[in-house]
Each structure stands twice: as structure tokens, then as C-alpha cells.
Amino acid sequence: MTAVVGLSVTHRRYVSYSHAHYGGGLVEGAYSLGLFGDAATELSIRADGDEGLFAGYEVVEFLAPLRAGDVVEATATITRVGARSRGVKFEARVVCRAAPEVGSSAARVCDPPLVITRASGTVVVPAAG
Template identity: 55%
Template sequence: MKTIPELRSQGAEELQLIDAVGTSLIRVRLGGEDAHYAGGLVDGAKMLKFFGDVATELLIRLDGDEGLFRAYEKVEFLAPSYAGDYVEITARLIAIGKTSRKMEFFAKKVIRPVSGSAVSAAEICEPVMVCRAVGTCVTPLELQRFRS
């Protein structure tokens, strides 16, 4: 598989670059320190922090720079998350402009604590969409190391 710099130097199309960058994925356990509300409920803004983390990885792959998060076009909080949950956060590029990079984000709960059991008991669950969003990041031209 060709590297991003090779693809750019050969004048690759937007879809070729999107495919080459791929998807960023992180899995994290939400701990007691993440709980902000009664009952161990985690603030939805925590998902936005994770979206920033996966966006940064995609920008580094594409541009060789962390870039900056400019704006969210859409954010939907679809299910609660709690201390003890494991969430899987993914991002993928959906459009590439001269300096802007539009991305799609998803946060899914994949493991949850078992209620009424020991503190360490948990179960793998059907993935539950906790949050999804579309946002735009920017990498200034002078910081794009992989420009052709």
C-alpha cells in the first residue's frame, strides 16, 4: 500500500486519500473520575473530547500535523454512558478540502458493568450508539507536511 506522501505526489484523488488514511479507533474505560452526575452518569462532553483525540490521529496520518478542530456541524447524544462502561470511539474522513477535513464520529458502548454484582463484574453488550457527530478540522497549508 502506498503512503500518503506517495499518493499526494502522484496527484491522488480525494477518495484515494480517504481510503489510505482509514479509520481511527480507540477503546476506553470510563472511570469514577469521569462521572459527573448522580448514579455515575458521565457528561456527554467526554465523548467530544474523545472525538478530538481520534480526529487528531487522522490529521497526523493525512497531513503530518495535529491540525485544529474548527466546528461541529451536528452532534447527537443518543444514550447515557456511566462509570465502568467501555466505549469504542471511531472517526473517518468524509471530505478533504484545501485546508479543511470533514469527519464523521461515532461512540459506542461495548462493555457495561453488571448491576447488582461485584464491583469488578462486567459484560460485553451489543454495541449501543452513545453519540455521533460530524465535524470539521483544519490544517493550515504551511503545516501540511505531506502536500504535493
């Protein structure tokens, strides 16, 4: 396995109503960061054969709200490959959103997807050998 710039993984998940934390069915921003951690773990396994350790974020931008009833996807992409560190960029997008004004179980596809969170960070993997 060899880490390469541009390698990417995407996870997709339905956000259940039990995750609503604020009025209006809003979900806390940390939910996106949890998705980023899961995507970074798979990315590290695919790139280096190891789950790696997330060292930290350089930038996190919350751009739009995440709501209960959304279907959200998180993508992690390697942007830099060092001896043991990997630069990773993240993006979370809402691809479907509940439409309670239409009906209690109504929803619509977001076309284009709504970008809700962007971030960049560093993952560290064990030394080869």
C-alpha cells in the same frame, strides 16, 4: 501522506468512576467530545502529517448515556477532503458495561455495541508545502 475519504481511526478507553458527574454514575456528554478530539488528532496526523485544528461541529447527537465503568470506543472517519479542510464523522460506542447488579466488579460485553454519540465536524490542516 495523503488524506483520503474513508480513512478511519478508533480509540478505546475505560471510563473510571472518577468521571461520574451525575446521579446513577452518569458521565457528562462532553466526555465523548473529548474522545472525538483525540481521534481527530490521530486521524489528522495519519492523513496529513499534522495534528490539525478542529474548526467545529456541524451536528452532535447524544443518543444514550455513558456510565462510569463503561469501556467506550470513539471512531473518526474522513468524509470529505478539501484543500485544507477535512470533513470528519464521529461515533462513540459502549463496548463493555459495568453490571453492579451481578457483583461489585462484574461487567458484560455489549454485543452489539451501544451507540451513544454521533457527530460530524471539520478539521483544518496547514497548507501543503
